[in-house]
Structure formats: C-alpha cells, structure tokens
Amino acid sequence: MKLRTLCARTAQSFCLTAIGISLLPVAQAQTSTVARSTVTTPVTDSKMITLLGNVRPEANAANDRGAVDGSMQLDHMLLQLKRPAEREAALTAKIESLHTPGSPDFHKWLTAEEIGSDYGPSAKDIAAVTGWLKSHGFEVNEVSKSGMVVDFSGTAAQLKTAFRTEMHTLNVRGASHVANMQNPQIPAALGELVAGVSSLSDIQPRPANKGISAAHIDSASKGIVAKTAAKPQGVSPAYTVDASDQLVVPDDLHTIYNFAPVYKDGITGKGETVVVIEDTNVYSTADWDTFRETFGLSKYKKGSFTQIHPGGCKNPGDLVGNDGEAILDAEYASAAAPNAAIVLASCADTKTTFGGLLAVNALINQPLPPPVISISYGECEAGLGAAGNLTYATAYQQASAEGVSVFVSSGDEGAASCDADQPTAQFGIAVSGFASTQYNVAVGGTDFGDTYAGTNSTYWKKNNNATFGSAKSYIPEIPWNDSCASTLITNTVGYNVPFGANGFCNSAEGEQFFLTTASGSGGPSNCAFGNTSPKDGTAANSGTCKGYPKPNYQNGAFGNPSDGVRDLPDVSLFAANGVWGHYYAFCYSQPANLPDGMPSGGAPCVGDPVNWSGAGGTSFAAPIVAGIQALVDQSTGTPQGNPNFVYYALAKQEYGGKGNNSCNSTLGNGVDNSCTFYDVTLGDMDVNCLGKFNCYTPSGTNGVLSVSSKAYEKAYNSNAGWDFATGLGTLNVNNLVKNWNKAFQ
Numbered sequence: 001m002k003l004r005t006l007c008a009r010t011a012q013s014f015c016l017t018a019i020g021i022s023l024l025p026v027a028q029a030q031t032s033t034v035a036r037s038t039v040t041t042p043v044t045d046s047k048m049i050t051l052l053g054n055v056r057p058e059a060n061a062a063n064d065r066g067a068v069d070g071s072m073q074l075d076h077m078l079l080q081l082k083r084p085a086e087r088e089a090a091l092t093a094k095i096e097s098l099h100t101p102g103s104p105d106f107h108k109w110l111t112a113e114e115i116g117s118d119y120g121p122s123a124k125d126i127a128a129v130t131g132w133l134k135s136h137g138f139e140v141n142e143v144s145k146s147g148m149v150v151d152f153s154g155t156a157a158q159l160k161t162a163f164r165t166e167m168h169t170l171n172v173r174g175a176s177h178v179a180n181m182q183n184p185q186i187p188a189a190l191g192e193l194v195a196g197v198s199s200l201s202d203i204q205p206r207p208a209n210k211g212i213s214a215a216h217i218d219s220a221s222k223g224i225v226a227k228t229a230a231k232p233q234g235v236s237p238a239y240t241v242d243a244s245d246q247l248v249v250p251d252d253l254h255t256i257y258n259f260a261p262v263y264k265d266g267i268t269g270k271g272e273t274v275v276v277i278e279d280t281n282v283y284s285t286a287d288w289d290t291f292r293e294t295f296g297l298s299k300y301k302k303g304s305f306t307q308i309h310p311g312g313c314k315n316p317g318d319l320v321g322n323d324g325e326a327i328l329d330a331e332y333a334s335a336a337a338p339n340a341a342i343v344l345a346s347c348a349d350t351k352t353t354f355g356g357l358l359a360v361n362a363l364i365n366q367p368l369p370p371p372v373i374s375i376s377y378g379e380c381e382a383g384l385g386a387a388g389n390l391t392y393a394t395a396y397q398q399a400s401a402e403g404v405s406v407f408v409s410s411g412d413e414g415a416a417s418c419d420a421d422q423p424t425a426q427f428g429i430a431v432s433g434f435a436s437t438q439y440n441v442a443v444g445g446t447d448f449g450d451t452y453a454g455t456n457s458t459y460w461k462k463n464n465n466a467t468f469g470s471a472k473s474y475i476p477e478i479p480w481n482d483s484c485a486s487t488l489i490t491n492t493v494g495y496n497v498p499f500g501a502n503g504f505c506n507s508a509e510g511e512q513f514f515l516t517t518a519s520g521s522g523g524p525s526n527c528a529f530g531n532t533s534p535k536d537g538t539a540a541n542s543g544t545c546k547g548y549p550k551p552n553y554q555n556g557a558f559g560n561p562s563d564g565v566r567d568l569p570d571v572s573l574f575a576a577n578g579v580w581g582h583y584y585a586f587c588y589s590q591p592a593n594l595p596d597g598m599p600s601g602g603a604p605c606v607g608d609p610v611n612w613s614g615a616g617g618t619s620f621a622a623p624i625v626a627g628i629q630a631l632v633d634q635s636t637g638t639p640q641g642n643p644n645f646v647y648y649a650l651a652k653q654e655y656g657g658k659g660n661n662s663c664n665s666t667l668g669n670g671v672d673n674s675c676t677f678y679d680v681t682l683g684d685m686d687v688n689c690l691g692k693f694n695c696y697t698p699s700g701t702n703g704v705l706s707v708s709s710k711a712y713e714k715a716y717n718s719n720a721g722w723d724f725a726t727g728l729g730t731l732n733v734n735n736l737v738k739n740w741n742k743a744f745q
Contacts (some may be wrong), residue, residue, distance in 0.1 A: 035122035036084045038192035043132050048164065048185040051196040052544070053386030053531030056203060057418070057427070058172045059179040065169040068178055070157030072167065075350045076141065076358060077159075078198040079129065079150040080391045081121055091119040095401050095439075096552065099645040101744045107638060109403035112145035112365045120147030125193050132187065136162035145365045148394050149198075163197065178202050178351070183531075196387025199352045204279070205377040205434065206420050207325035208409035209617035210518050210577040211601055213482045245581045246460045247614065248574060250295045250335035251469025253624065256574070258474070259336070261734040262631055269337025270302050272630035275363065275370040276329035276623055277377075278346040279355035280319035281307055283327065283590040283602070290605045291331045291587040292338070296467030300338035305330055311362030313347035316355055321594045324601050328586045328615070329376050329623045336627025336733075343370065357391065364399045371639035373399065374626035375408045375440075376619035378432035380418035381527040381547075382540045389433045389528045393548070396439035403639035407626040408435040409618035410444040410569040411521030414483070414687040415715040415724065416705055418540040423515045425705050428693030429523050429715055430540030431568050436525040438551035441643055442568040443622040444727050445480040445520030445575025446680055448582050449666070452478065452488055456581075459668065468585075468609055474732075476668040478683035479572075479718050479725040480616065482579040484514035485686040485704040487714075489579070498688070499712065501700035505688045515702065519685045520575055520618060522716060522724040525566040540693070553648040557728070558655040559721025569727040570644055572680070573624055577616025584620050588613040628733055635737050649743035650676050650736075651721075651728045659720035665729065676736050677729040685725045686714040 083091070097105040110118075126147060130140045138154040156167040163184035170177045179201035186194050246252075254260055262268075282288070288305045292298045309315050326344060334342050345363060347355035356377055363369055381389055396406050411417045411432045416425035435442040450459045453476065461470040478488060484505040485498045495504035504510040525547030532543045547565035554560050560567060577583045590602030603613045633639055640646070654660050654676055663675035666682050689695035689705045696712050697703030707713040716724035 035087065035120065037122045037124045038084055039125045039128040039189055041189045043128050043187045043189045045187055047188040049188045049191050050183050050185050051194070051387065052183055053529065054183050054196045054200070055181065056179050056201050056383055056385065057532060058170055058177070058203065059168070059181050059201070063170040063172055064181065065171055068156050068167045068169055070155060070160070072156040072351070073153070074156060074159060074352055075153045076353045077152055077154070077200070078353060078357070078391060079133070079152060080195040080198050080387045080394065081129070081148050081150065081193055082195050083119060083121060083148070087119045091115070091397070091401065095397065098401060099641055107403065107641070109639065109641065110401045111367065112398065112402065115398055115401055116145050116147040121193060129190055129193060132190065133162070138162070144361060146398050148398070149361060149391065165200070167200065172203065195390045196385070198388045198391040199354065202351055203383070204349055204354055205356070205379040207322055208376045208378050208412050208619035208622070209325055209328065209615050210412050211615050212583060213518065213577050213579040246456070246470060247585045247610070248582055249468045249585050249609065250297060251465065251467045252471040253335060255469065255471040256474055257730065258732045258734045262737050267631050267635050267737060268300055269340030269627065269630040269634060272337060272340045272372070272634050273343055273370050274333045274337060274340050274372045274374060274623070274626050274630050275343045275345050276326070276333055277356045277359050277373060277375045278322065278326040278329070278344055279349050280316050280322040280326050280346055282330065282344065283318055283323045283588070287327050287587040287589050287605060288330055288334070292334060294468070294587070294609060295335070297334060297338045302339040303334055304341045305334070305344070306341070307344045307346065309347055310345050310359055310366070313355070313358050313362060316346050316348035320590060320592050320600050323590060324588045324613070325376055325619055327588050328620060329374060331586050332584070332620050333374060333623035333627045336624045337630040340627065340630045357395070360395050364395060364402060364404065369399065369402050369404050371404060371633055372626050372629050373404060373406045374623040375406070375434060376622050378409055378411045378417065378420065378434045380420070380430040380540060381433040381436060381525065382418055382430060382532050382545065384433040386529055386531065392434055393437040393439065393528070396437045400439040400642040403641045405626070405629045405640055405643050406440040407443055407622045407629065408440045409622040410435050410442045412445070412519070412617045413517040413521055414481070414519040414685045414705060415521065415523035416517050416687055416689070417521055419517050422517055424702065425517055425687050425689040425695070426691045426693065427540045429526065429705065429707070431523045431525055432521060433528065436528060436548060436566055436568055438548060438566055439642055441570045441625065441647070442727070443618055443625050444522050444569030444572035444725070445616070445618045445621050446477040446572050446726055446730055447480040447576035447580050448574065449476040449478040449682060450668070451580040451582070452492065455668070473669040474671055474678065477574070477665045477678060477680045477730055479520055479680065479685040480576040481519040481683065481685045482514065482516050482577065483519055483687040484510035484702070485688045485714070486684060487686070488683045489514065499696055499700070499704045500698050503700065505702040505704065506700035511702070515688050517687045518577065519687055520572060520725070522568045522685065522727065524563055525568070551644070553644050557648050557651060557722045558657055558659060559719055559723055567724065570647060571625060571728050572726040572730050573621035574730070575616050575618045575621045578614070583614050583616045585609045585612050585614050625731070628731065628736065631733065632737055632740050636740060646740060646743040647728060650739055653743070655679070655721045674735065675732055676739055677731065679720060679729045680718050680726040681720055682718060683725070684714055684717045686716065
C-alpha cells in the first residue's frame with residue numbers, strides 16, 4: 001500500500017509508462033469465484049432483445065445519407081457490461097466507506113484487480129459474451145481488469161449481423177458523420193450482463209473552450225461595444241487595465257483565489273502528478289516552457305511536462321484545434337500546481353471511440369493509477385446514450401474506488417449541453433454526460449463582476465508586475481454568460497427583459513452579437529438512462545429519459561434542490577471569454593488552420609503576451625481545480641479519491657441551513673477571510689433559444705431557456721448556497737487546503 005501511494009504521487013514518469021497496458025487478455029480476466037452468473041441460459045441469436053437508448057438524436061431520416069460499406073473497419077468498440085445487482089450495491093457501499101472518516105475502510109483504496117474479482121461479473125459471464133462476439137467474427141482485444149469493458153473490433157457488416165444495427169453516413173449541420181441507425185440487439189441470455197456498445201458514432205466530444213466573445217462590455221459607458229463580430233483567439237486586448245479589459249494570467253489567479261499562503265508553506269505540487277486527458281498531442285512542448293518562463297512559473301524547478309499514450313494505445317499525433325485544448329490544459333494545471341508533474345495522456349480516436357476514453361480506461365486499469373485526472377471534453381447525456389453514459393460512470397466509479405480524483409468541465413453552453421457551440425438552444429435543458437456522474441467533480445465557470453459594478457480600478461492595478469499580473473485581491477464574481485438571455489447584460493444595455501418582441505434577444509444588437517449558448521454549464525441530470533422519444537423530435541429530456549440519482553454528499557446541501565437527481569456543477573472558477581472584458585492568455589503557437597479552413601486560434605508566443613492566444617471556458621477551470629487538488633494531496637500526504645465528499649461537507653459547515661452572507665462573492669475584497677467558498681449570488685447562466693423545448697417565447701422570434709415553456713423560470717439563476725449556475729461557488733485555495741481535514745469534524 002505504501003508503494004502504491006508513493007508511486008501514485010510521484011513526479012517520475014515511469015510510474016505512468018513502464019507498466020504497459022493494464023488490460024487483461026480475455027483468458028486471464030480475474031473474477032471472484034463467488035460471483036453470481038447472470039447468464040443462465042444458452043446464448044443464441046434466435047431470441048434477441050433491444051438495448052434502448054443507444055441511437056444518437058442526429059441519426060434520423062432527415063440526416064440519413066445511406067448505409068456505409070460493409071467492409072468499414074470499426075476498431076476498439078467498447079462493449080459495456082453490468083455487474084450483478086448485489087455486487088453493484090456492494091461496490092457503491094464500499095466507495096462510501098472508503099470516503100468516510102472513522103470507517104475501517106477509510107482511504108484503503110482498491111486496485112483494478114480487486115474491483116474485478118470482488119465486484120465484477122463472473123468469469124463464466126465474461127466468457128459467454130466474448131464467445132458470442134468471436135462467433136460473429138469480431139476480434140476481442142481485451143477485457144478490462146475491472147471486468148466491465150470488453151474492447152473488440154470488426155466491420156460494419158459484422159456489426160449488422162451480430163447487433164442488428166446498420167451504420168449509415170449522416171449529414172449533420174453540413175458535416176459528414178457515421179452512426180448506427182437502430183438500437184443494438186443482443187441475445188436475451190446476455191440481457192442482465194450487457195448494457196450496450198458505448199459508441200457507434202464518429203461524432204466526437206467537444207473541447208470545452210471558447211474563443212474570445214464577439215462583443216465586450218465598455219466599463220466606462222456601461223454599454224455594449226461591439227468591437228468585432230468574429231475576433232480570432234490570437235488577437236487579445238491589454239492584460240492590464242485600460243477602459244475595459246484585463247487579461248487573466250497565472251499571477252492573477254494566485255492573487256484572486258489566495259494561492260500565496262499555500263505556496264509560502266511549500267505546498268506547490270511537488271511530488272504530485274496531474275494527468276490531463278486528450279485525443280491529441282500538443283503542437284509544441286516548447287509552448288509549455290514559454291508559458292512557464294513568461295509567467296514566473298519556471299522558478300518551481302520540479303515542475304515537468306510529459307506526453308504518454310497509456311496501455312500502448314495509438315499515438316494520435318497533432319490534431320489541429322484540439323491541440324489548443326491540450327496545451328491550455330497542461331499550462332493551467334501547472335499554473336495551479338507549478339511544481340507538479342503534468343502528464344498529457346492521449347490516444348488516437350478510432351472511427352467510433354473517443355481516444356480520451358481509451359486513455360482513461362488504460363490509466364485506471366494499471367496497477368498504479370494517477371492520483372488526479374482532468375478532462376476538458378463534453379457531450380450531452382442524450383448524445384452519449386445509455387451505454388455511453390454508463391461507460392463514463394463506471395470508469396469514474398472505478399477511479400474513485402482507487403483513490404483517483406477526477407475533474408471534468410461542466411461545459412460551455414449553459415443548461416443546454418445538447419446545443420454546444422451553437423448560436424441558440426433548441427433541444428431543451430441538458431447536461432454533459434462526461435460530467436454528470438456522482439463519481440467526478442463537475443467544474444463550472446464564472447466571470448468577474450467588477451465591470452458590471454463599475455469597480456475595475458478597485459480590483460486591478462494600473463500597471464503589471466514582472467510576470468504580467470495586475471489583480472489586487474479577490475474580485476466579485478458572476479456566472480459566466482455571453483448570451484442576450486443574461487439579465488445582467490440585458491439590464492446594462494437598457495432593456496427590462498431579454499425575452500419577448502421588445503426584449504433584448506429580439507433587438508438588432510442582441511441578435512447581431514449576443515445570440516449564443518456560450519456560458520458556464522449546469523443543470524440536473526435528466527437522460528443518463530433511457531432514451532429520448534422520436535415523437536418529441538430531439539428533446540434532450542423526453543421519452544423514458546431519467547437522470548442519475550442524487551449522491552449522498554449532495555443531500556442536504558443548502559440551496560441544492562430536492563429533485564432526486566445529480567445536479568451540476570459542484571464548484572466553479574473563472575472561465576469567461578471576454579464579454580465583460582476578462583479572459584485567459586495562454587501560449588499556443590499553432591500556425592495552421594482547422595480542417596475546415598477556419599483559424600485554429602494559435603498565435604506566436606513571442607514578445608508581449610497581449611498578442612498571444614486568448615480564450616475562456618470551463619476547460620480552463622477544470623485543470624486549475626485539478627491542480628488545486630494536487631496541492632491538497634501534497635498537504636495531506638495521500639490521494640483523496642472523490643473530492644466531492646469533502647467539498648460538500650465543508651460547504652455544510654460554511655453555509656449551514658441558511659447561507660453565509662459574509663462569504664457572498666458580491667462583497668469582493670470585503671469577503672470574510674475565513675471562507676472556503678465564495679458564494680456567487682448575482683446573475684444567471686440563461687441562454688437564448690428557439691422551439692418548444694424548455695423555451696419561453698411569449699412573442700418575438702428568440703426565446704430564453706426556461707424550466708417552463710409557458711412562464712419565465714430561467715435556467716438558471718445564481719442564489720445563496722449551492723445553485724445550478726456555479727455550484728457551491730469558487731475557491732479560496734489556502735482555506736480549502738487548511739480546512740480539508742476538518743471537513744468531518
């Protein structure tokens with residue numbers, strides 16, 4: 001146990017690479033001899049059952065362009081299995097015990113082998129399902145040590161014969177894709193064992209970052225100034241105070257969120273490892289060095305950056321566009337934990353499987369999994385489907401049992417995660433299935449509220465220091481929201497309401513610059529299980545959709561609704577992309593354009609950082625909070641598993657049953673210095689919408705996302721305590737580290 005803990009926390013890269021693949025060949029899959037077999041009748045194709053909830057909403061007649069060639073190769077498809085019900089209940093209870101101080105199991109983390117033998121399906125069941133796959137000509141590559149995932153490869157023709165689903169070409173918003181058109185079928189004998197094929201589509205998840213917004217707030221006139229309709233990421237405003245713009249750099253983060261006392265105590269991430277999950281390598285590792293040198297992080301000599309392809313997976317090379325996500329993840333994880341080893345773990349995407357998922361599975365099935373993982377990609381629950389959601393939930397569940405802390409971006413599209421990167425919400429309230437499991441921390445996004453309040457000079461110095469920092473103190477925060485549906489933006493430009501024919505979203509200015517879903521994401525889980533209803537079109541929460549049940553740690557949290565489901569996010573951090581004049585600078589020197597010819601957002605990292613790349617998004621917030629966890633792990637001396645158990649316990653101490661006005665973020669530099677969480681209570685993350693799904697449109701063309709389509713119940717407002725806009729709030733890093741072990745006192 002001591003060896004595992006030491007290596008899980010070490011900065012030495014061999015702990016992540018020398019082990020090799022951590023998935024067992026089929027014949028060696030380890031299971032307990034006492035596991036109950038759920039396959040009790042012969043496996044035959046004469047009696048099949050349908051696995052509902054496993055067709056993407058885009059796979060419809062309107063988008064269909066015909067069947068693919070049967071010879072199309074589909075590599076590394078993932079067959080997601082289910083545990084016997086009693087074993088699932090036992091593992092759930094075990095994870096609670098692992099995170100409960102005073103329990104004999106507290107922090108006695110399991111290995112992947114133990115999870116497989118004590119909680120996985122039986123060897124007989126695994127042999128039955130792999131035998132069936134082989135009988136249809138599939139190559140069974142491996143079975144995970146947990147016994148929960150079968151990695152297999154084959155052709156579209158074999159898939160059609162075995163699972164009775166056809167792969168078709170689709171035209172989705174002008175782009176060509178492939179996906180299955182019918183829900184897969186399996187032999188009835190496997191019904192208790194098989195959940196489904198995790199992905200049968202090449203519609204890959206999206207990085208959670210946003211280039212600079214199309215408009216900025218002029219802090220002097222308090223009016224909207226449309227500076228450009230399409231400003232490239234590489235063209236940035238000044239990073240210190242001018243009329244309205246302050247670029248955010250690591251030194252600013254350290255000041256605003258109170259890192260300095262932690263660093264002074266020697267808690268800098270030394271000896272810790274943070275893994276960022278990608279489906280690409282970075283364009284240039286020199287960008288990471290330049291970032292650290294420019295912003296004063298290179299003085300932390302133990303900090304390092306390496307790239308690995310865990311489990312021997314295929315090296316993805318450099319994927320233009322996603323490589324911007326990769327470098328910002330690595331840079332800002334290092335900004336929070338400057339002496340930590342930052343490891344980029346990437347695998348190439350296959351035709352139907354996200355390379356980042358392959359990387360996660362390989363990492364958690366190795367003998368020495370990393371202590372902290374950050375994921376900055378997302379896909380709505382309805383898009384992932386029942387099997388896809390279960391695959392992520394099972395992977396994070398395993399990580400939690402192994403002591404791994406998993407941080408995931410909540411998304412950049414408000415409560416409309418099926419409408420990411422779109423100018424308007426059409427499919428209703430939805431959250432990202434990457435972030436909605438109970439086993440990960442969902443990280444949301446905020447903006448700074450000083451521009452709205454007209455107090456820029458209170459919080460930013462006129463001149464920068466040697467590392468380009470200019471923040472003076474903690475700054476009041478609001479939810480990150482670029483949309484015309486934002487009540488703060490609406491009121492600032494002189495409108496009473498965002499909706500209706502005379503509302504801001506239907507004005508010329510609103511339609512030109514503020515029709516966007518760009519905002520920090522949150523909301524209730526509502527389609528982790530089941531499937532959407534075709535008769536309802538593509539509503540994200542229709543049909544038999546149901547959300548994940550509410551985890552115990554969220555029960556009783558002040559502000560969290562009694563809705564019976566998992567709610568997002570858990571915590572937040574600054575993530576804005578410039579609508580109020582604030583966003584991140586990072587080094588991304590990629591000169592090439594995206595495959596569609598659009599700019600990648602790269603810029604030369606030379607000279608003044610004012611000319612570097614700039615962006616926002618919860619993809620910045622997630623690796624920063626992951627880096628903060630590395631500080632906690634160094635302080636406590638051990639990996640912590642799922643941090644939500646501690647976050648919510650500390651929040652109950654701070655907020656009690658009625659909130660804590662002294663921790664209200666609107667106080668800015670007057671907030672109490674004892675607060676662990678800054679409670680964001682001003683503003684909302686509502687976005688504009690069209691159509692009938694959760695869209696309030698009393699008149700005019702553009703409505704606003706609402707819990708009710710017949711009344712204005714915006715999705716969602718910030719409130720005292722926990723809320724859908726920012727979760728528990730943002731973090732005072734020193735107080736979080738100092739109070740961590742006091743959570744259950």
